[in-house]
Amino acid sequence: MRLILLGPPGAGKGTQGLILTQRLEIPKVSTGEMLREAVVAGDAVGLATKSFTDRGLLVPDAIVIEIVRRRLMQEDARSGFLLDGFPRTVNQAVAVEAILIEQKQRLDAAVELKVSEAEIVERISNRRVCPNCVERSYHLQLAPPRVSGHCDECGSTLVQRDDDRAHVVRARLRTYQEQTSPLTGYYLERGLLVQVDGLRPVDEVTASVLTALEDRARAG
Ligand code: ADP
Numbered sequence: 455m456r457l458i459l460l461g462p463p464g465a466g467k468g469t470q471g472l473i474l475t476q477r478l479e480i481p482k483v484s485t486g487e488m489l490r491e492a493v494v495a496g497d498a499v500g501l502a503t504k505s506f507t508d509r510g511l512l513v514p515d516a517i518v519i520e521i522v523r524r525r526l527m528q529e530d531a532r533s534g535f536l537l538d539g540f541p542r543t544v545n546q547a548v549a550v551e552a553i554l555i556e557q558k559q560r561l562d563a564a565v566e567l568k569v570s571e572a573e574i575v576e577r578i579s580n581r582r583v584c585p586n587c588v589e590r591s592y593h594l595q596l597a598p599p600r601v602s603g604h605c606d607e608c609g610s611t612l613v614q615r616d617d618d619r620a621h622v623v624r625a626r627l628r629t630y631q632e633q634t635s636p637l638t639g640y641y642l643e644r645g646l647l648v649q650v651d652g653l654r655p656v657d658e659v660t661a662s663v664l665t666a667l668e669d670r671a672r673a674g
């Protein structure tokens with residue numbers, strides 16, 4: 455299955471992406487994760503990236519599209535994938551289509567997690583991540599670690615992402631409205647859009663996504 459997970463920052467894409475990719479046995483391809491890894495590695499992509507992510511802006515299309523193109527060419531992504539946080543512009547959406555046409559494949563669905571702005575702010579201010587385990591994320595109130603402040607998997611001290619600070623979050627929400635929200639219409643027009651209420655508890659959101667995907671598959 456070839457899926458896109460859409461939604462504003464804090465909608466639960468990473469959380470659902472992890473669960474869905476385990477259930478569906480496909481790799482999760484998160485541009486946010488790949489960009490953060492590049493920043494830590496200090497490579498050319500990382501150096502070009504940080505000044506955009508720190509200001510809540512999108513990294514230029516050319517950089518992100520190239521990263522995704524390379525990732526989708528890897529063997530494990532040939533029979534399916536879930537894209538988390540990509541596309542974020544119409545240009546990027548057109549690029550995915552082109553990559554898939556080259557591979558003689560097509561998307562199965564674009565799943566949009568719908569959440570209110572108040573919930574986004576609440577979730578992001580409570581988000582803590584492990585710097586060591588790729589993208590293990592916690593919510594201080596609703597999904598806290600077993601030992602306060604430490605990762606359940608490796609015990610590392612949890613941190614707040616630089617771009618989860620309040621003023622950057624405001625910029626990221628503006629960026630989402632301006633550049634990413636048009637993708638809802640883009641995928642609706644193509645008959646690929648699946649919208650799910652992302653405000654409900656994690657397991658209920660997962661169940662609605664899986665049910666919606668099964669319904670689509672049944673409908674042909
Ligand atoms: P995104 O990848 O879309 O930015 P995350 O998956 O990192 O979002 O989720 C943002 C925060 O909200 C995290 O702290 C996560 O634990 C929490 N979260 C995710 N899904 C839910 C949910 N359905 N209900 C409550 N909190 C959630």
Ligand code: AMP
Pocket residue numbers: 463485486487489506507508510511512513514515518538539540541542543546617626
């Ligand atoms: P995320 O982890 O998905 O919230 O992404 C964190 C940040 O990485 C975003 O605020 C952007 O600055 C950058 N980023 C992630 N994915 C993309 C993308 N598809 N296009 C441009 N920038 C991206």
